[in-house]
Amino acid sequence: MERTEGTSHTGFHAGSSSARDETRVAAEAARRRVRVMSATLLPTLPPPEPAAVPAARLALKTEGASRGLLDGAWWPRTRDLPSELPALTAVLDTLWGRITRVAVNPEHWPVIPRKVPVGGHVVKVGWFTPEIDPHKLLLLSYGTGRWDLLIIPPETGAESASRLMAAASGHDGPPLTASALIAAEETRYGGTAPVSGVSPEQADRAGPVTETGPADRLLADR
Known part of the structure; x- marks a missing residue:
């Protein structure tokens, strides 16, 4: 009885740690996707045109x-x-x-x-x-x-x-x-x-x- 409960307890903790790791990996991947999407959605602005200099008289x-x-x-x-x-x-x-x-x-x-x-x-x-x-x-x-x-x-x-x-x-x-x-x-x-x-x-x-x-x-x- 004691060995069975001990084994079951150990398995429970191991499973919880693995779930947290998977959650962190998924969250980081989601953040990367958001950053990529944000960078892609930003409009590309043309460089400012230099101000025209009046010709010398x-x-x-x-x-x-x-x-x-x-x-x-x-x-x-x-x-x-x-x-x-x-x-x-x-x-x-x-x-x-x-x-x-x-x-x-x-x-x-x-x-x-x-x-x-x-x-x-x-x-x-x-x-x-x-x-x-x-x-x-x-x-x-x-x-x-x-x-x-x-x-x-x-x-x-x-x-x-x-x-x-x-x-x-x-x-x-x-x-x-x-x-x-x-x-x-x-x-x-x-x-x-x-x-x-x-x-x-x-x-x-x-x-x-x-x-x-x-x-x-x-x-x-x-």
Whole structure:
């Protein structure tokens, strides 16, 4: 009697342990199925599209034009130099060779970055005063040349910007410094403030402000 009860008792406990193990295995398998199903049901989102960068507003001298004091004009949209330089140098890289250095006078630029990433490389930025005209941008391409652009104030109206660009990129170019050119526009036409009734969208389309033709003859760095 005692052996039978002992055997029966042992068998009962063994069976209970095996049932618990099977329950744990089944529960773990169920959890794995839930995780797999959850991962499968999650929607796949497309990668975010990069924000479109507005094209640089430029007017450049054509080949064969006399260099003069300026190689063209640039009309930035803001005074945020870190945001404006990438679009400008990306265009000029294809025309003049890779731009490696840029220099400005800090008078009209609240923030001047030391470096700006452009198309897989870095453009170093410097500032000088009084060596550089406040309305001029100096660009260097290593081993290729140097160029000087008139900087048209961002708030300038479309008509004034068009005249300034035409003057700075003309065949012979005006015998004026960048600041003198701005001053002449203000004296003759009453300033470079936005023209009444012209929206920013209209100003962007005003011509001739989108020329990006071949640059002036390449010159060794002065």
